[in-house]
Amino acid sequence: MEENKSKKAQATVEVIEFGPLKISGNFILKDLKRNTEEKPVEIWLCRCGKSGNKPFCDESHKK
Numbered sequence: 001m002e003e004n005k006s007k008k009a010q011a012t013v014e015v016i017e018f019g020p021l022k023i024s025g026n027f028i029l030k031d032l033k034r035n036t037e038e039k040p041v042e043i044w045l046c047r048c049g050k051s052g053n054k055p056f057c058d059e060s061h062k063k
């Protein structure tokens with residue numbers, strides 16, 4: 001079952017210069033803290049480590 005989900009997922013990962021990773025398309029986000037799954041359309045993941053809302057970018061990288 002888990003393997004079938006992976007085969008259907010099609011996403012684009014874009015590296016934003018000096019910023020987050022933008023992920024868009026058809027994918028599943030698994031939240032480690034709440035153990036839930038979501039199917040967002042697009043997300044921005046923090047790469048700088050400064051976000052107060054990890055794993056998401058909160059634009060703290062601009063400060």
Ligand code: FES
Pocket residue numbers: 018019020021045046047048049050051056057058059060061062
């Ligand atoms: S990349 Fe934006 S807060 Fe870290």
